[in-house]
Amino acid sequence: MKRVNLSYSVDLEEVPQKVLELLDEVNLKINKIADSFTEIRMILGPSPDGRPADIFAATEAIKKMRVLLAKEDVRLEECSSILSGYLSILMENGDENLPEGDNDDN
Numbered sequence: 001m002k003r004v005n006l007s008y009s010v011d012l013e014e015v016p017q018k019v020l021e022l023l024d025e026v027n028l029k030i031n032k033i034a035d036s037f038t039e040i041r042m043i044l045g046p047s048p049d050g051r052p053a054d055i056f057a058a059t060e061a062i063k064k065m066r067v068l069l070a071k072e073d074v075r076l077e078e079c080s081s082i083l084s085g086y087l088s089i090l091m092e093n094g095d096e097n098l099p100e101g102d103n104d105d106n
Contacts, residue, residue, distance in 0.1 A: 003074070015086045019079050026075050029068065036065045 010018055043058045 012086070012089065015082065019082055019086075022075060022079050022082075026072050026079070029072050033065055033068050033072070036061060036068075040065075 040058050040061050043061065044053045044055075047053075
């Protein structure tokens with residue numbers, strides 16, 4: 001799957017809220033991915049009728065989960081990058097509202 005970068009502008013003070021919105025999306029998707037563990041446990045667990053575990057199905061479910069996790073990891077990296085850029089701008093502007101420990105001058 002090819003990825004493209006989209007860009008749009010927001011007011012500087014909106015950046016944390018926009019990142020929070022992105023993180024909320026990641027959270028929802030990761031929760032859905034976590035539900036896949038239940039599916040895999042059911043596939044690999046003992047069957048009431050004694051059928052053997054479907055190793056192929058479990059392997060495919062794990063592969064799918066890994067792809068989805070990788071996508072969310074990319075989104076988390078993007079969020080981190082956005083916040084790093086935001087922090088750099090605040091530091092360049094000498095913003096006095098920086099949290100403790102984020103300003104190199106402290």
